[in-house]
Amino acid sequence: MNYEQALDYIHSLSRHGWVLGLNRVSRLLARVGNPQNKGKFLHIAGTNGKGSLVQLSGNLLMQAGYKVGKYTSPYVLEFRERFTVNDEMISESDLAAWTARLKPMVDKLEQEGVFITEFEFITVLAFCWFAQMGCDIVCLEVGLGGRFDATNVIPSPVACLMASISLDHTAILGDTVEQIATEKGGILKPGAPAVLYPEMNPEAARVLETIGSQVGARVFRPDPAALTVLEETPFGSRFALEGKEYTLSLAGRHQCFHAQMVLALLPILQQAGFGVTQQDAAEAFAHTHFPGRFQVLCRRPFVVVDGAHNPEGVAGLKEILSHIPCPKKIAAGMLGDKAVEENLKLLAGQSDTLFCLPVDNPRALSPKELAALARPYFARVACFETVEQGLAAALEELEPEEMLLVCGSFFLAGEAVAALDSLLPEGK
Structure with missing residues (x-):
């Protein structure tokens, strides 16, 4: 075998x-x-x-x-x-x-x-x-x-x-x-x-x-x-506990x-x-990194992939985004058995644009199904048949000062990372 x-x-x-x-x-x-x-x-x-x-x-x-x-x-x-x-x-x-x-x-x-x-x-x-x-x-x-x-x-x-x-x-x-x-x-x-x-x-x-x-x-x-957060950035955090400071490579x-x-x-x-x-x-x-958790793929353009897929996870993601003042565009795909509308409400204040992507999972919402749920929360919603098409369109529209966030499912995260590897510039 x-x-x-x-x-x-x-x-x-x-x-x-x-x-x-x-x-x-x-x-x-x-x-x-x-x-x-x-x-x-x-x-x-x-x-x-x-x-x-x-x-x-x-x-x-x-x-x-x-x-x-x-x-x-x-x-x-x-x-x-x-x-x-x-x-x-x-x-x-x-x-x-x-x-x-x-x-x-x-x-x-x-x-x-x-x-x-x-x-x-x-x-x-x-x-x-x-x-x-x-x-x-x-x-x-x-x-x-x-x-x-x-x-x-x-x-x-x-x-x-x-x-x-x-x-x-x-x-x-x-x-x-x-x-x-x-x-x-x-x-x-x-x-x-x-x-x-x-x-x-x-x-x-x-x-x-x-x-x-x-x-x-x-x-x-x-x-x-007992813990004091001293600094939060997209690339990690610093905190103090019991008189000692620590640097954390996770956001x-x-x-x-x-x-x-x-x-x-x-x-x-x-x-x-x-x-x-x-x-x-x-x-x-200081040296812990792993894929799909506020993973910064590129700084110029600023592109992040995160697997947050339920309201608590998306709320944590939103908290990180609150420390990033730049405008944002969001590309997302979600499974239908999650609290999709609650997730969308949490994301809505972060961007007026949502690119709806497919997720390779039998439980996934189609881009059109996701778009129908998203329209009350986003000024502009676009659907794409493939992850690569959607991400290419998002990158095409991304202004130099903007951030692209890809989120909604760990099942999407892997395909997005693979697609972005060919779409993003060499050297990143």
Whole structure:
């Protein structure tokens, strides 16, 4: 089996949908020797910010000299981004080899009436590969929810990190913040401390604290008032905490709070035997970059891609934009199962023009459907059949002093980055 065949097979499992539950994934893991029981993990859940926490905490540990696995979703540019060790993606040959090894086990389970989903398969593959690579620790991002997510088969982790919680995936997780927090709090385990987002929704925090006391997990939330944001730019931030200043290469006030969570994680990691220091954290904060999160692709013209796709994420994006005084044009594509109108309302004050783009996902709104929802909020709305056509038109109209923001979906972000690579000037 080669890499392309492996990818085709993995994506074919999407026919089984996204079905929450741990029985199926546990049965497949048992057949491959339960590799998840041999590793150490940071387990990371929440609505917005999981990816940032994976990168910041993982980079802290890498800075201290550890071999660190990262399991993330969704990918932006390439499928193999989901699985990295010390920021090196899984090789095509390793992904193909593990797919070939696991496929007969999946086939046998299907004969028994057990149908493995795509996410379950790649989660098992990730556990196998991280064990093969001899990781000291893995930063493990929950796919959806937490309680019944395929990643929740691990024993008690070193710690849990809980990013902010708000309404998203309501058809699956529940339509109140408390219900969603209950699902996400399902990753809390005995003896594993949990660090909450400093500005966590109070109702969500109460739910998580209750679950923590029930299962024997110490839950604490850093004080947001202890952190002072000193500077915000499109290229990063500076903040002060407990008498020390930090430079952060990620834009947005919310990213400063993610860094505060990682600083709160330091003593937990030290108690678990990891030799990490405050200086390691400072170095990690200054050098963390990853695609699709206020990613500045070009300064002249000023072009940014961001994957924000729900109201809380778009509100965070809007907060960053408030520190950028230049006029803006927005190109967007969105999935139909998101709070599209609320997202559009948040974006409306930033630009009078919206370029509506397609998103390569069966749940996506067509450009015309998005345009119909957007017209009450934007003076001018234009539709395009391809991402490249829409971005080319936006760049053609962009004035020297203007900024182009591409946003609305991580599924759009990857295609936009690829298209802009050929549309933007050399050297950028």
